[in-house]
Amino acid sequence: MAIGRKSNVVADGTNNISLDEKREPRRDSPEETGVHGYDVEKAGQTGRRMSRLGGPTTIGLAESDSDSVASVGKQMEQEASNAIKYRTCSWQKTAALLFSEYICLAIMSFPYSYSLLGLVPGLIVTVAVAGLVLYTSLIVWEFCLRHPEIRDVCDLGQMLYYGWRWVWYATAVMFLLNNTFIQGLHVLTGAKYLNTMTDGAVCTVGFSAVMAVISWICSLPRTFDTLSKLATLSAFFTFVSVMLAAVFAGIQEHPKGYNTGGTSGKLVGEPLVYAGTPSSTTFVAGMNAFLNISYTFIGQITLPSFIAEMKEPKDFGKALWTVTIAEVIVFSLVGAVVYNYTGSQYNTSPAFGSLGNELHLKVSFSFMIPTLIFLGVLYASVSARFIFFRIFEGTRHKGNHTVVGWASWAGILAITWIVAFIIAEVIPFFSDLLSLMSSLFDSFFGFIFWGTAYMRMRKADYGPGWVTKRGIRGLIGFSFNVFIILIGLYMLTAGTYATIQSIIDNYHSGIVGGVFTCKSNAL
Secondary structure (H helix, E strand, C coil): CCCCCCCCEEECCCCEEECCCCCHHHECCHHHHCCCCCCHHHCCCCCCCCCCCCCCCCCCCCCCCCHHHHHHHHHHHHCCCCCCCCCCECHHHHHHHHHHHHCCHHHHHHHHHHHHHCHHHHHHHHHHHHHHHHHHHHHHHHHHHHCCCCCCHHHHHHHHCCCEHHHHHHHHHHHHHHHHHHHHHHHHHHHHHHHHHHCCCCCHHHHHHHHHHHHHHHCCCCCHHHHHHHHHHHHHHHHHHHHHHHHHHHHCCCCCCCCCECCCCCECCCCCCCCCCCCCCCHHHHHHHHHHHHHHHCCHHHHHHHHCCECCHHHHHHHHHHHHHHHHHHHHHHHHHHHHHHCCCCCCCCHHHHCCCHHHHHHHHHCCHHHHHHHHHHHHHHHHHHHHHHHHCCCHHHHCCCHHHHHHHHHHHHHHHHHHHHHHHHCCCHHHHHHHHHHHHHHHHHHHHHHHHHHHHHHHHHCCCHHHHCCHHHHHHHHHHHHHHHHHHHHHHHHHHHHHHHHHHHHHHCCCCCCCCCCCCCC
16 A cells, blocks of 8 residues: 555555555544544565665555655655745755754763763763664664655654544643753753853843844744755854864853852862762753763654755765764763863863863853754754644645745744743753753654664564564564663653752752842843
8 A cells, every 4th residue: 555645545555454444533644634544554565575774665655666755756746836945955955954953062071971971881872873874774774765755753643553533632742842842942942151251231031032032033034955055054163163162161260150159168179070870960960961961862752854955865865864964973072071170069061161271161151152053943843843834734834935834933932932931931051951852852852763663664574473583683682672662751851850850959949049030040
């Protein structure tokens, strides 16, 4: 059965079951959602073999391996006459989007994470998480190549879990919340930057509002092709920023707060660098460090949206491998170098606050301005695109310049930035906000979804009993992906508990003045 064709039959390899006869009231019709044949993994040519991590193929999608390419070509033909075209990204432009997503401000949480985990465990966690995210991202890519009609992770989620309507809604809620929390993180950090540069000249709430308005204006372009040009600039300046921070940390005489005692009395002595995990690290602190590292790597939630706008989705792997290699090198290098010179006592998150020379702090932090704005803009665009496409699918407003189209686009973006502003004021802790996003959303979008996707696709390829049919490869693949799902469940439960406890502890310690406070949050 070809996906994309209207049919009320799903093949499972042995029996044909009419959707009208089985659970129809709880499923959406293809006409309602635009995604045809949800139980697609059962529709494949089960006699065909496919490499688990090799070049993805299109079996399971249609009656021939060329149908995926044909489907992409058809989509491009359909929008050829539109003023606004969406499938326009090359793999290089997609790589730029990925670089801007991953080479970001969250890198500066690595020194703090290493100070809690210890240098060696921190580096091991960095490489391990990078490997897991690469593996699961390849699964996302393979799934999207099989089903080029997928527009975003919500389509994928409903397709993955047998077409149940509630899965689509649950995925949509998590998708929008995740993106809006990331926007909130950048509103918070933008206010932190403005306070640092001006020595708290304006109320923090005011700076947050300014940041939200600027970001809303920069979010207005409607295609990723346009944003990819800004993404390249953002990634470059972020790289310069973190490299400067690492160099400044190495040449400074002492880190900020050196031998002052501080409010906790811990800012004393020479910087202490631990190879192993310090005995003072609690479960809550260690879990937050792990979640901070995981958040920086995990970005699979946007991959279906990026792939959906590529001219040649089969080239996505080039962008993915390029970015992953760069991530591991940059994250490990910056985290290790800054931690080595600031130690466990003087580390802050983000690590710019550990720089003892005020000029060095402001110079390195200033190079982060494009990313402070752009990355929030990128996630706002992904959210707005998701809502906008659902409202205007099949109308002239989607692909042409109309007053209704542009007004709606601007209005959707405005709502996301207002909610982001509120989040930034309610959870004004950089590290804890990263951890909360990681535990609540990355557990699903980083691990649970993709372990499930692997099993669905292999069952499609090899039929019932695929685990034993493939021999040792089947057993290893099954066991490893169960392990991936368990990692996600652990992050969701233990991670959420640790993050909430950390937020409570930070409020009790008086680090910030409270919600919607005017108290400066400068580094």
